Amino acid sequence: MELWFSEPHTKNVKLSIKVEKQLYSEQSKYQRIDIFQTTEFGKVLTLDGYLMLTEKDEFIYHEMITHVPMAVHPHVKKVLVIGAGDGGTIRELIRYPYIEHIDMVEIDEMVVDACKEYLPQTAAGITDPRVHIFYTDGLKFVRTQHEAYDLIIVDSTDPFGPGEGLFTREFYGNCFKALKEDGILINQHESPFYSEDAKSMQRAHRNIAASFPIAWVYQFHMPTYPSGHWFFGFASKKYHPIDDFDEERWKNANISTKYYNAKLHKGAFYIPNYVKELLADA
């Protein structure tokens, strides 16, 4: 018997991963949640049939979404993480002892519960005493915050489904308002390769650039995401992602990483020409 998980990356392209067995399958109020045991990628989490993470490559995503802003902003004390129900981003953040407070806003409690049970590799850190979880809509939560955070990380799913509101101009504008005067916003910024993803990337960039004076994107390589070429957004009120990158401070923090390093930090912001054009046309 062969059991495969398949995800269409476009109407004409799909990725299939051979499944050993299905560990979990539930329908929450918001989405269908599945966790598979696979041979190649370890455990795999999918939401509404879209692959969210695999145990094999999640380190790339979670290191890049966290350490890039942490190596720029000199004194992050209070962080807001939106989405991130799998806990991977939290796991990286709690490695910084000087972070005092992390608010995590996830709309779907069932995702967190499922990950706690089946994906301790990412979810174990959620119980850290600095982490405060709010099960509510991210857009609603951020609307009520004023100059409260040093760093906001939007670890969202896709610009359709429950995460839709996290790609809108009103959301990024409210994030701007929720950040302190030197705050940084990092967001999941989609991919430039396939045309539908590229449109989402353009729209996100347009909406962020409308709210933030500094709006850059940086790339990372995610084997299980469509095309493998994926981006985060770096939006900031004050700090420049390369000029204000403090290499010494990062090295002294003594955090071991599998993907991220100081040279790659800078390199990630040097993007291909077709992506530059795409963003210029956004």
Next chain:
Amino acid sequence: MKKLSQADTPLHAALEDHKLERMAHFDVPGHKGGRGNKELKYFLGEDTLKIDVNSMKPLDNLCHPVSVIKDAQQLAAEAFGAKEAFFIVNGTTAAVQAMIMATCKAGDKVIMPRNVHRSAINALVVCGAIPVYVNPGTNKKLGIPLGMTLADVKHAMEKHPDAKAIMVNNPTYYGICSDLKQIVSLAHANGMKVLVDEAHGTHFYFGENMPISAMAAGADMAAVSMHKTGGSLTQSSLLLCGQEVNTDYVRQIINLTQTTSGSYLLMVSLDLARKNLSLNGKEMFRKTVAFAEYAREEINKLGGYYAFSKELEDGDAVYAFDTTKLSIHTRDIGLAGIEVYDLLRDDYSIQIEFGDIGNILAIVSAGDRNLEIERLISALSEIKRLYSKDPTGMFDHEYINPQVVMPPQKAFYANKISKEIYKSEGYICGEFVMCYPPGIPILAPGELITKEILNYIAYAKEKGCVLTGTQDMEIAHIQVVSDKM
């Protein structure tokens, strides 16, 4: 034959049967199930084009219904508590016009609030009836027209005892209702018919704790825009008739102007929407009200905006407020409603129903999700943060009492000349000028053009309102009756 229930959809069932028939068509429409227009078939879907058919024996005929359309209309009548219901496929405009034309002849008077939809005044142009306007009054702070007070209605009836009918908005675009039940008693005591524009009131028939519906209040006729809050396709509508109405005459009147090629897509959407409302309406509108109430509460917390509701009720000009309507006053953040409307669409990809000088209106329905409601609230929060300014000097008054100096039909068909709009003061208007939406005329044929009205038009233009109605597409010139007053 078994007795039909609200769970049945006779027209829908007949079309389902028709799809399976594999009939050879040598009748119109010429696209023949889409084979003759492949791009259209691809765009709308083959199933849609297969039921875009002409009337035929098993599918009945809208002009003279004897089988499945008749049954579907009967079920609709039952659902709405009417003696008879007519499927209307020319928009609620056609239903409003049928009400007036079935009640008034040339020279007859009809009492109506001035904030009626243009379709009502259009009907006067067509049939030659004469309007007796009741000033709906204005909420000064919000700048919105209200309902009619009983005292004003009484006064109009005493002054014009020969009026044939009174027309009532139930509710207005903004969700405001007059005391319909009392108006019905007054009108019937004076031998007048009551015609109700319920373009925005479909839900009154199915929701709980809603303002009273026209049929429940004993009105004679009501035009119900099923497509607005009832879930049918755009342009489909119902004309409801009460017990005392000669419905065979009404059918003749409808057939004077309605198409003889009634769209089955529109008609079947009425049939299915009626079933859905009958079976699920309570829950649908409970959800709608919950969304609207939540949004009001959150928007009012933002400060600056005023999402108004039942607190406006005063037992008279605002006899009842329809809580499904999400109307928001924007003037206190220094922005005209139309400016907020434009920002929402252009910058935030949020399309709302309309913006006028001082307010915006968002239509909320059971089809919404929390997500969209949160987006709207957050975008309003951002608009306030980024664009709010000092509101002094903004226009704060919308209702201008019109001076009707000539019957609309006479003015419309009079010898006319074209004048530059800002040089037309003192002339009698020969056409319509309105903001669309909401489509309520600023000027109608037969009304005196005054300085005040011209100022209002200039302000609405400056703020970006879409003005319509005149022959001149630029609204720079206006047709006036040649003889100045």
